[in-house]
Amino acid sequence: MQRNDPGQAYLGDKMPSRHHVMQSLLVVVAAALLLGTGQSRARPSTTYPGLEQITAADLRSYLAFIAADELQGRNTPSRGLDTAALYIASHLSRWGARPAGDEGSYFQRIALVEHRVDRDRSRVALGDRAFTYDDDFLAGGTSGQASGPLVYVGHGYMIKERGLDPYAGRDIKGKIIVAHESMPSGVRRADLKGKQGVDWDDPMSAAERLGGVGVVYLPSYRTLTSWRRKADESTYVVEKLPSEQPDDIPSITASPGLLGALFDGEEATAEEVLAGAISRKPEKPFALDAHKILSITVALTSRPARTQNVVAVVEGSDPALRQEYVALGAHYDHVGVGTGSGDIIYNGADDDGSGTVALLSMAEVFATAPRPKRSMLFTWHTGEERGLWGSDYFTRFPTVPLEQIVAQLNVDMIGRSRKPGDTHPANKHLTGPDSTYVIGSTLMSSELERLSRRVNAGLFNLSFDYKYDARGDRERFFYRSDHYNYAKHDIPVIFYFSGLHEDYHDVGDSADKIDYTKMEKIVRTIYATARAIADLPHRPAVDKALPEHTTDER
Template sequence: MHKKLILSGVIALGMAFPSFSQTSPQVKYANTISVEDLTKHLTYLASDQMQGRDTGSETGKLAAQYLADFYKNLGLTGPVNGSFFQSVPLVTANFSKVTLQVGKSKLVENEDFVFTGDGNMAKTAKSELVFLGLVTDENLAKVDVKGKLVGLWAVGVRSNDLVKKVMDAGAAGIVIVSMEGQANFDRIANRYKTLAGKGRIGFDKETEQRPIFMVSSDKMGQLFNTPVEKLKEAAKSTPESIASQKVIYQVVKTKTPVDAVNVMGFLEGTDKKEEVLVISSHYDHVGVSSTGEVFNGADDDGSGTVSVMEIAEAFAQAAKDGMKPRRSILFLNVTGEEKGLLGSAHYGDNPVFPLANTVNNINIDMVGRIDYEYQKEENKDYIYVIGSEMLSSHLKKINEYNNITYTNLILDYRYDAEDDPNRFYYRSDHYNFAKHNIPVIFFFNGVHDDYHQVTDTVDKIEFPLLTKRAQLIFHTAWDLANREQRTPVDGSNTRTER
């Protein structure tokens, strides 16, 4: 985007930008964000020693302590009654036994099916598996689902509402196809198998008798002894034409408390100190595989975490030099993002500072690599920006202004579309601020071959590019923390449901 176009739009809106230049003091502090420091911190946090920083694990606690010690040494304060930690009350649910037999076929968990539901059963249940296909009122009128496992065809749609509708109609459970092709299903099944035995971490809640078994499209065809294409056609309007099958299943569950924390360092502002800017990342990753391989999580989200650390150091140095920000800044490293945005959800429901006084959230998740889209591009100095214009008409322009003034990255908005099939907007911690109508901006480098693989290691990080991205985020944060007026909330949240 051309600088003149951006500035003309800014003038038209009457937005007053600070008069910064490449010789302004903030450039000095942006330049403290260095390849050397980012490398040092990430080499530790994403080392094999840290064992993948799993939520609530002993090495996860080591990572949390490393962050807290860093903030303390910067001179930041612990905002939770003097502590740098906010406890996040989680439990691990282990499904020690999950069985599914259709007819005479005993299915194998994490090979033939993936269990994605909930439940705890003292003994096995015997029932029927009936085929409903698409969840329409017409189909529900043709198929008796009460007390039965129900086969759903939910390819290309959000399935949560569909599952609820069928369960509300009296179904005992669900067997669901949510993607076509065996290869797509196998990738998910392999991930579940790799993480088998760890259980699911989440907030403690009453167990629902809601068994949901996800299968591939091919497997669904096998279960009903019907070719996949015929099954897809029947799913539209003739589900009753597919014969039901005898089924036996059981789910056994136990729960164990998890000791998990969010980490935060606080820098108090000056004349606008009651207003708070939150700069966040998640420091957790997915731990170690069942075969002992470490998921180092260098990009996801070691890169975002060390960026927050370096941005905090830049602001702390400015404060020591007598240039404290006007607004207060909370540097927030949350836990449990990989388990469902848990740490940020807990903060949003239990904020340390009033949400009404929280002016913005800048969220940084995966900013150290080059994705599929840019690998063949000549200019690889890019960053994806998501969510920046939904709630405030000013935030996107503020970021663009600082980019053209200081860093000149390509700001790519392709994943900011509301119909983005990847749904990246819903998949990181800014979501839990935006749902409270706090304007957010999410920085992201996109997906690569090492995403959620044991090959996401430090040696593959593009440290000069990571440095430049972190410097842009610092400049934007400096602007937001020091401008006269906080960014207005003059837009509406059109993405409220995950």
């Protein structure tokens, strides 16, 4: 599930050698095999051939590899993610699934550009006092220079609908603003409605609009606790995807030490403004001493990098309908490695190791059981955590005709259950062992919704929770995973998701906490649903219009 929290920097722009990868594979596969795959098989299904081949034991075995420490959190891009791609491809090849990537391979390669801060050429000075990168500040993603007096603007957001405007009556032209890194208390991205620059501004866009020359951010608690990792990490853009317009002016995030120098002798102390930034309770805006002139230089270096989607097809049995596809998708990336001592690997067993191995299990069955009428398209998307990169890229540059995809089923975080008596607030909306959220099925196709309900009722009759299909859902889960990019192209979707939990984007998201019995039921239900769609005499009709903002807002 997407949240912008990148981890370890990429270690190279080539796939690892097979000899190097196989050494790691053998170690982890051996450990996975020790877990066993000897679960008794259920009675064969005649309605959904191969259904009983999807087992909790197999899911556990696959996930032991995908969520292993050796894969280093599967950041995009990284050798750990490349190793996961090779692991997936090796299984697909063994099962006889057809490669559907580039040049007869399973990999749809995606060119990236890596940007890193040039530590030697990036600097900050307050008068004659010099400050250094990492020790005293972090740099934003725009190269440039700025120099000028400072104005503290609190949270820095202008939101007309909320009556928020920290710039009212203040001269920003030629100045550097000092603003919170976090949004105002009680405000989410979904609350920023209307046109930017007219109805709302964030600190950067406000500074640019009002003639400011730079931005100094007050760090959030999250930034303070991951400072070293952020100082060392790169930023990436996908070469062939439209990227956000780069900022026109440079920005930095100030350390407590630099803030101490900036706010020495001012109306509010560094301690007060920093506490306000962390609690999201700002001090009143004010201009700092006009004799304080801050100079900022941000320099970046660039180099090529790459990542890949993993794509395969299992061809259908009907000579005519096999030209159409039912798409199954999951993202196989996570957020990498942190810093410090102890456990620093974000294994991503649930997010989205659970979806990754769900697709593996279904791919095996579709490839080895009697085939449905339509073809099955399997896509393991890269870079979901970076901003839905893989699905955006695939739907812009599809390896099969996009108009021939009749539905897309997305699997993201289906592995956890809320236990009886669990009072942890972060698990409040986690579903139980016989329940899952189903997102998007009620928003596009009445026919697909009815089919989904009918298949579920005939199998395990899981409790399908549709709460996140509500218009105005503030969590906006419909826009936060890969199915969204298919929905934008009028492909009806279903997103299976069991809810956020206390280990979301944390080192605690490990394979030992997965409810494999629940996973088996959900994956079998998804398999049966995909098979039922593939055998329909016609494609599911799209008979509902999505909310307008789905076309231009994530």
